Amino acid sequence: MPGFNDNESSARKIARSFDDPRVKHFYDPFPAHYAGKEFAKNRLTQGPAWDIYFFYEKGEAWNDTPPEPAEWMHQLGGGDRADATKFRTGQGLIDQLHKAMHRVTKEKCRDD
Numbered sequence: 001m002p003g004f005n006d007n008e009s010s011a012r013k014i015a016r017s018f019d020d021p022r023v024k025h026f027y028d029p030f031p032a033h034y035a036g037k038e039f040a041k042n043r044l045t046q047g048p049a050w051d052i053y054f055f056y057e058k059g060e061a062w063n064d065t066p067p068e069p070a071e072w073m074h075q076l077g078g079g080d081r082a083d084a085t086k087f088r089t090g091q092g093l094i095d096q097l098h099k100a101m102h103r104v105t106k107e108k109c110r111d112d
Helices: 008-016 034-040 090-105
Strands: 052-055 071-074
Touching (some): 071 090
Antiparallel strands (some): 052 071
């Protein structure tokens, strides 16, 4: 999802830096933030979602709205904008992303 200074060109460039057939990249134009607003529903107290990581079980059906993620976390600070128990940064973010990825892919972690 773009920030305030991103555009479709920069979003495409960044998407090419992470090429994996299991990953889908989408551009959510500023200031509309169509997807960001939808992802924020039931998770944020204000504003569109960005700096949020969602993990879904394989085969999860997407219809008019995103389904409930199997796991999610954010980098929105420990304030009241989002669930403070889901706030991660630095090594804690890396560790939680790693665990969530292995949980939904059912692959063993290299540390297991």
